Amino acid sequence: MKVxxxxxxxxxxxxxxxxxxxxxxxxxxxxxxxxxxxxxxxNAPSILVILLLVGYPICYSFxxxxxxxxxxxxxxxxxxxxxxxxxxxxDPDFWTALxxxxxFTVIAVIIxxxxxLAVALLLNRRFPGCGFVRTVILIPWAIPPVVNGLMWQWxxxxxxxxxxxxxxxxxxxxxxxxxxxxxxxxxxxxxVAHTWNEFALAAILFLGALQRVPAELYDAxxxxxxxxxxSFLHITLPWLAQALLIVLIxxxxxxxxxxxxxxxxxxxxxxxxxxxxxxxxYLTTFENLDFGHxxxxxxxVTLITLGLSVIYFRILYGxxxxxx
Amino acid sequence: MxxxxxQSRVQTLLLMGGGLLVTIYVLAPFSWLVLxxxxxxxxxLSVPPKIGWDSFTIRNYLTFIHASGIExxxxxxxxxxxxxxxxxxxxxxxxxxxxxxxxxxxxxxxFARLRFPGQMPLLLTYLGSRMVPGIALIVPLYLTIKTFHLxxxxxxxxxxxxxxxxxxxxxxxxNYFQGIPRSLEEAAQVDGCTWTQMLWKILxxxxxxxxxxxxxxxxxxxxxxxxxxxxLTTTMASKTxxxxxxxxxxxxxxxxTLMATGGVLAVLPPLLLALMCQRMIVQGLTSxxxxx
Numbered sequence: 311m312k313v314x315x316x317x318x319x320x321x322x323x324x325x326x327x328x329x330x331x332x333x334x335x336x337x338x339x340x341x342x343x344x345x346x347x348x349x350x351x352x353n354a355p356s357i358l359v360i361l362l363l364v365g366y367p368i369c370y371s372f373x374x375x376x377x378x379x380x381x382x383x384x385x386x387x388x389x390x391x392x393x394x395x396x397x398x399x400x401d402p403d404f405w406t407a408l409x410x411x412x413x414f415t416v417i418a419v420i421i422x423x424x425x426x427l428a429v430a431l432l433l434n435r436r437f438p439g440c441g442f443v444r445t446v447i448l449i450p451w452a453i454p455p456v457v458n459g460l461m462w463q464w465x466x467x468x469x470x471x472x473x474x475x476x477x478x479x480x481x482x483x484x485x486x487x488x489x490x491x492x493x494x495x496x497x498x499x500x501x502v503a504h505t506w507n508e509f510a511l512a513a514i515l516f517l518g519a520l521q522r523v524p525a526e527l528y529d530a531x532x533x534x535x536x537x538x539x540x541s542f543l544h545i546t547l548p549w550l551a552q553a554l555l556i557v558l559i560x561x562x563x564x565x566x567x568x569x570x571x572x573x574x575x576x577x578x579x580x581x582x583x584x585x586x587x588x589x590x591x592y593l594t595t596f597e598n599l600d601f602g603h604x605x606x607x608x609x610x611v612t613l614i615t616l617g618l619s620v621i622y623f624r625i626l627y628g629x630x631x632x633x634x
Numbered sequence: 635m636x637x638x639x640x641q642s643r644v645q646t647l648l649l650m651g652g653g654l655l656v657t658i659y660v661l662a663p664f665s666w667l668v669l670x671x672x673x674x675x676x677x678x679l680s681v682p683p684k685i686g687w688d689s690f691t692i693r694n695y696l697t698f699i700h701a702s703g704i705e706x707x708x709x710x711x712x713x714x715x716x717x718x719x720x721x722x723x724x725x726x727x728x729x730x731x732x733x734x735x736x737x738x739x740x741x742x743x744x745f746a747r748l749r750f751p752g753q754m755p756l757l758l759t760y761l762g763s764r765m766v767p768g769i770a771l772i773v774p775l776y777l778t779i780k781t782f783h784l785x786x787x788x789x790x791x792x793x794x795x796x797x798x799x800x801x802x803x804x805x806x807x808x809n810y811f812q813g814i815p816r817s818l819e820e821a822a823q824v825d826g827c828t829w830t831q832m833l834w835k836i837l838x839x840x841x842x843x844x845x846x847x848x849x850x851x852x853x854x855x856x857x858x859x860x861x862x863x864x865x866l867t868t869t870m871a872s873k874t875x876x877x878x879x880x881x882x883x884x885x886x887x888x889x890x891t892l893m894a895t896g897g898v899l900a901v902l903p904p905l906l907l908a909l910m911c912q913r914m915i916v917q918g919l920t921s922x923x924x925x926x
Contacts, residue, residue: 460897
């Protein structure tokens with residue numbers, strides 16, 4: 311099913327068409343014939359920004375990543391080819407961080423998609439109070455990750471945290487626990503905090519897509535004797551494919567890059583239990599002041615996210631749902 | 635609507651139950667933060683916490699206004715910095731939003747209405763640039779900004795936020811413009827408008843909801859950022875709200891209630907913006923962000 315919007319008049323009028331024959335239009339710059347210089351003029355400021363603030367830094371950090379450059383020994387800036395990359399790939403800590411990043415990202419994205427979709431399906435129905443719930447889910451979306459971290463740190467607090475109080479009241483635990491001091495719980499706590507912050511965006515995106523499922527599709531399904539779960543499987547889900555891909559791209563990137571929440575909540579600990587690649591990059595660069603290895607780390611993270619986004623884009627493009 | 639016709643009472647009750655669950659999921663953690671900000675420190679620290687009318691106070695909030703009073707014994711430095719931090723965040727986020735609107739409208743228009751060689755690669759470059767994690771950009775950006783003596787400068791911070799926001803704004807504006815009928819522009823052309831006149835008098839007013847959504851998103855992204863802000867700012871001349879709040883958290887001497895109050899204050903501007911512009915956000919996201 312093609313999910314893009316119906317044919318919009320987006321292509322310029324062909325040269326022979328009535329519109330382009332109007333004399334008044336031929337003099338104007340915005341007629342498609344002289345579009346190329348004009349288009350690049352319009353794009354000039356944006357291109358400049360991207361070249362200067364993304365293009366240059368990317369090249370520079372690649373250059374640094376090929377050097378031995380440690381601020382603790384600032385006089386040495388020696389070209390070492392790919393030695394930094396070799397060092398990192400030979401370091402078991404890197405593979406641990408990669409595994410933790412993968413676990414964090416996969417679990418967080420699955421939860422975000424599942425909760426977001428469930429909430430969107432719920433809010434797509436009419437019931438008393440649904441307007442209120444629609445407003446309420448904007449709250450997590452509007453909360454900055456740093457404040458979100460502060461909030462959950464307070465909830466997980468070992469001595470006076472609300473989670474401890476709640477679990478003891480429910481009879482689940484006997485004694486208060488230091489949740490963020492136990493490796494598994496710390497990663498779990500991080501995922502809970504991150505997904506709470508992020509599920510709302512997914513829900514809003516899904517809800518928008520759901521609201522545009524043409525009612526005729528369901529009517530046709532009913533005529534054909536579809537059961538509710540069948541119409542969900544064969545009508546709703548295919549319709550959501552594009553929104554799903556967008557959510558997957560966005561949330562994968564956000565999870566791989568998660569930094570603020572880790573900084574506030576666990577600082578990569580206990581031990582290395584929540585040290586993701588992004589956190590390892592930060593530590594190498596700003597704690598160890600080893601810019602050479604730090605840049606190599608950053609480059610590896612970049613390559614991973616770029617690789618993932620290429621895969622996602624190919625899927626979008628392959629389905630014919632991505633067009634300029 | 636569709637469902638309303640066939641919905642039974644049991645279904646309605648189930649849906650309301652689901653809505654209640656979602657509300658609890660969202661509000662329980664957040665209200666604990668808000669509640670703490672209205673409590674006395676001693677009541678918060680007791681186990682289990684004393685919650686009741688006796689412990690209600692607005693003293694924590696007053697501390698942030700008169701940070702140097704006797705009220706502020708613990709963590710007064712952080713409290714002093716919170717309001718200036720929020721002000722800095724407002725300046726940086728607003729500037730980011732404004733820059734986004736200008737650059738994003740121009741570039742978005744070119745993708746929606748013009749055909750030119752290199753169009754697709756350019757769009758993919760914009761979108762791809764957003765895939766580069768901030769952690770990979772920050773060291774070179776830091777060194778560059780330092781060379782130009784622009785560290786600790788809100789303008790420099792707002793410009794670096796373009797890397798986080800501009801690709802999405804261009805994408806959003808492109809989709810929004812594509813949804814506007816061409817006939818409007820053609821009519822303007824026939825009437826002899828120049829391109830700039832057409833842009834100002836016709837396209838921008840019609841695209842106002844899309845522009846508003848793009849501005850809100852840019853504002854939110856800039857407001858939320860911590861990584862760039864913590865590296866590029868050094869004094870209260872430019873430290874933003876998240877930097878001040880993160881400072882609270884890592885300072886163990888700060889009172890819990892003050893921390894919570896600072897957190898609530900830092901959430902307030904984006905939260906109010908989100909609630910006020912709810913319709914625009916949802917519209918902008920669904921009509922511009924995702925086609926389908």
